[in-house]
Amino acid sequence: MTIHPQNDRISSPRAEGRGGIASSFPAQFTGSIEDLVSALKPQHPLYVLRPQILAPAARDFSALFSGDVMYAVKCNPDKAVLQILYKNGIKAFDVASVEEVRLAAKAAPKAKLYFMHPVKAPEAIREAYTIHGVRAFVLDTQEELFKILRETDLAHDLELFVRMALPKNSSAAIDFRAKFGAMPEDVSLLLQQCRPVAAKLGVCFHVGTQTMNPSVYARAVNIAAAAIARSGVKVDALDVGGGFPAAYPGQAAPPPLPQYMKAISGALKKCGLSDMPLLCEPGRALVAHSTSLVVRVEQRRGDLLYINDGTYGGLFDAGRWLNLRYPVRLIRRDGELHHTEMLPFRLAGPTCDALDMMAGPFDLPADVRTGDWIELGNAGAYSRGLRGNFNGFGKSAAIALYEPSGAELPK
Numbered sequence: 425m426t427i428h429p430q431n432d433r434i435s436s437p438r439a440e441g442r443g444g445i446a447s448s449f450p451a452q453f454t455g456s457i458e459d460l461v462s463a464l465k466p467q468h469p470l471y472v473l474r475p476q477i478l479a480p481a482a483r484d485f486s487a488l489f490s491g492d493v494m495y496a497v498k499c500n501p502d503k504a505v506l507q508i509l510y511k512n513g514i515k516a517f518d519v520a521s522v523e524e525v526r527l528a529a530k531a532a533p534k535a536k537l538y539f540m541h542p543v544k545a546p547e548a549i550r551e552a553y554t555i556h557g558v559r560a561f562v563l564d565t566q567e568e569l570f571k572i573l574r575e576t577d578l579a580h581d582l583e584l585f586v587r588m589a590l591p592k593n594s595s596a597a598i599d600f601r602a603k604f605g606a607m608p609e610d611v612s613l614l615l616q617q618c619r620p621v622a623a624k625l626g627v628c629f630h631v632g633t634q635t636m637n638p639s640v641y642a643r644a645v646n647i648a649a650a651a652i653a654r655s656g657v658k659v660d661a662l663d664v665g666g667g668f669p670a671a672y673p674g675q676a677a678p679p680p681l682p683q684y685m686k687a688i689s690g691a692l693k694k695c696g697l698s699d700m701p702l703l704c705e706p707g708r709a710l711v712a713h714s715t716s717l718v719v720r721v722e723q724r725r726g727d728l729l730y731i732n733d734g735t736y737g738g739l740f741d742a743g744r745w746l747n748l749r750y751p752v753r754l755i756r757r758d759g760e761l762h763h764t765e766m767l768p769f770r771l772a773g774p775t776c777d778a779l780d781m782m783a784g785p786f787d788l789p790a791d792v793r794t795g796d797w798i799e800l801g802n803a804g805a806y807s808r809g810l811r812g813n814f815n816g817f818g819k820s821a822a823i824a825l826y827e828p829s830g831a832e833l834p835k
């Protein structure tokens with residue numbers, strides 16, 4: 425095993441407090457995950473980024489999608505993640521707050537930023553436009569359009585995207601239609617209002633995160649095409665949003681990405697929009713598998729393992745809202761193999777809140793003990809950016825792992 429700390433001490437991989445947004449590339453470690461844990465014996469949750477997984481994921485996604493891919497920064501705002509994505513073909517980022525604008529502008533100064541939150545603070549629009557050169561903004565109301573125009577002093581170089589609400593998507597883990605998006609009739613009106621003041625005009629939607637059915641994208645393209653036709657104005661781009669899924673244990677495997685791309689291009693062709701320039705805003709599908717979270721078992725009570733991270737930290741999606749199961753691997757405190765029978769376990773987070781529990785089940789060796797570590801996979805998506813500091817359990821650290829014989833993910 426080889427350790428390549430970015431700073432001079434491997435014993436301190438980059439520690440993070442609340443928020444978990446990285447400020448520098450983490451220390452690096454070459455070896456197996458077991459070697460890494462044995463070397464560090466992490467007492468706080470440890471994010472383990474595998475560039476060997478992230479870089480090809482970025483390249484594959486860009487190669488498959490016939491348009492511009494903008495990565496949704498909210499999904500994992502780690503600076504190293506943004507930089508690896510940028511180096512591997514993702515040249516645009518979807519940002520949702522002024523903090524994300526600043527972060528992305530710093531991590532990848534040449535990346536194009538799209539400010540895709542439909543309800544933005546006026547100060548955020550002004551700073552994004554005047555200081556960071558952001559020109560692309562989303563809106564789903566006339567009020568937001570006026571706000572963008574006011575805060576950019578009636579700029580002539582705006583790229584405006586009108587976000588459209590979609591019908592219920594029961595194949596998604598979270599359906600976003602309750603929160604954002606104009607109804608298709610209103611989209612047509614907004615397009616008419618935006619056209620005279622927009623250098624570029626687009627329509628966008630988000631079908632819902634972790635969408636398991638590719639035909640939902642085709643349906644959304646059809647609705648967008650009808651709204652565009654009704655508006656009677658020229659629309660320059662269609663942004664099909666995020667929502668592309670990652671594989672999680674306990675769910676049917678998602679259809680492969682090419683099926684999603686085929687559904688989108690097929691629908692565009694049928695609507696006569698084959699030449700429409702396309703964009704998308706993936707988060708989860710790009711980064712989920714790139715990162716694991718190593719947690720420590722602080723106590724065992726039967727099938728319930730009390731661990732040092734939970735739903736107020738990096739494991740929100742494993743809690744009662746989404747109940748996602750994560751792939752897991754036990755890393756024993758003494759490195760020995762005791763027992764091979766697997767049993768289903770539940771997890772309890774470190775806070776005093778009884779909601780901070782994760783039903784799983786998480787399949788682990790029957791003799792898991794206090795002091796063992798668990799590697800949870802899929803922590804690349806919606807984990808680092810969600811960390812809070814409730815009950816004082818906000819600390820985490822991060823490191824990049826290179827496995828000489830190829831990345832070996834937990835199952």
Ligand SMILES: Cc1ncc(COP(=O)(O)O)c(C=O)c1O
Pocket residue numbers: 496498499518540541630632633634665666667668705706707708709
């Ligand atoms: C506007 C917007 N774009 C893209 C995404 C990324 O979605 P996903 O991670 O499902 O691909 C989100 C997620 O919340 C979003 O709100």
